[in-house]
Amino acid sequence: MDREQVEINAEGLDHPGTVIRYGHFGRPVIAFPSEAGRAWDYENSGMVEAVRSLVEEGRIKLYAVDSFDHLSWSNYSLPTEDRAHRHRIYENWILNHVVPMIDADSPGHQGIVTTGCSMGGYHAVNFALKRADLFPVAISLSGNFDPTSWRGWGETGEATYLNNPLAYVAGASGDHLQWLRSAVQVLIVVGEGAFEVHPTKSLPGARALADVLADKGVPHQLDIWGHDSAHDWPWWRKQIAYHLPRFC
DSSP, X not given: OOEXXXXXXXXXXXXXXXXXXXXXXXEEEEEEOSTXXXXXXXXXXXXXXXXXXXXXXXXXXXXXXXXXXXXTTTOTTSOHHHHHHHHHHHHHHIIIIIHHHHHHHSTTOSOOEEEEETHHHHHHHHHHHHOTTTOOXXXXXXXXXXXXXXXXXXXXXXXXXXXXXXXXXXXXXXXHHHHXXXXXXXXXXXXXXXXXXXXXXXXXXHXXXXXXXXXXXXXXXXXXXXXXXXXXXXXXXXXXXXXXXXXX
């Protein structure tokens, strides 16, 4: 399998961000790691192998990226609003550095698919709902979409609101909502097994997001797997192998 690793620096990061590209042709897919993870976690956890056939057949070009959650959402010493401000550094890295690299590497593509597991699922959905012009499809596996539930504390404001899909989708209206309805598809996958309810709150979080999207008429699908489906890599490998072929 064709594989290339690059380092991309950006202002505010404490180390150069890593992007690992797999494949030579196909629709670009950004894979976000689980909480505070690194780009190579996706491969090391068997997720790249799970979609190997799509890569080798030229149906997708997979870009596994670093998270910088340790600077933002996972820094529990900071109040939630400060974490949300820190997240903007990561958002800048993705939008102003990673996306242009993908555009140059995959010219003429039809939009980037985002996907991720656990907190990576949150990133996949948040980027797509905020920038559906760049990311028209999001596939979340066991995500939780409310940053205020992540050991949140302190008063929250605009920065938290603009990174909480449950809040800003509920507040969407007018032309922006009409555009969002036409521009994005969100797939929310979650299990009912170990750790999907406690402590991750992924199952109630998935249902809450689906309810908000349904209320606003934003295209989405909620796929709930059974009580044997846990918040863990073996199930995420099955879920991504099952769902990703639909979008490439």
